[in-house]
Amino acid sequence: MSLPRNTKAKQAVLDEINRSTYALSQPELFERVKGTCDRVTVYRILDRLVAENKIHRIVNVDGTLNYAACNQCDTHNTHAHDHLHFSCLECKKIECLSEQSVHVQLPSHYQIKELFLTISGICPTCQGG
Amino acid sequence: MSLPRNTKAKQAVLDEINRSTYALSQPELFERVKGTCDRVTVYRILDRLVAENKIHRIVNVDGTLNYAACNQCDTHNTHAHDHLHFSCLECKKIECLSEQSVHVQLPSHYQIKELFLTISGICPTCQGG
DNA sequence: TAATTAATGCAACCTAGTTGCGTTTTGCAA
């Protein structure tokens, strides 16, 4: 097995993800760490961070991939994917609604790996008037 | 308002979607109606069919977009998105699990538009052995 | 059956993500 190494670029990407209140896409992340590394490196760093269970990948309702560090995962040191994500159609931000509970009657004969539960709509900030 | 027209290409795409037991991507659909029309036309037909509420768009867990005609929508002539989708990690097929119920405690202060509830794993067919 | 305009074909373009390869850097161990 290969053992992961820490680099400035990797730390910079992880810092940005941790700092953000919503999930970030690769283009957004690259913009934020600009100057630190190449855009290809950002892709590779994200793959590694996901493999190391440091962050997780959320698919937005439009198909774009976003990356977030969920609070649940931080505190329990395990990936809990059985919570809701909210995807705002206006600002395009996607965030975890970890306090909301979901009860899914799982299908039989199917081997479950992960649950992807996303609600689309307008977030409180974008509704603000 | 512009009134939609029916063309052979549009009908061919819709037929393929109705015929299929799982959601199809644009590349898959283009392959199946090959010779009928250009690939750009398939994209435009899919956009129109979604706008006309004839089909709906499902995001796969890997971010690819797929198109399906759910049974629920056909029978009730309304788009019901509060049911589960199953996304197989092996054959990549995505299908509706319309008989399964989901109870989601909706968040307050958020304006809900649609629910995207997808389970990833291995489907019965791919487990078979 | 003629007129309106929705729908199409084609070429060019865009964005997200991947691959190959030679170079740099990290972390461990001598």
Place this chain on the structure above:
DNA sequence: TTGCAAAACGCAACTAGGTTGCATTAATTA
């Protein structure tokens, strides 16, 4: 502290999915 293996990187080129502009074709309906 220095040497070394391989993890990580930069760069260039490439691929796939999807979009746009515009001139042409064809579906409606009057």
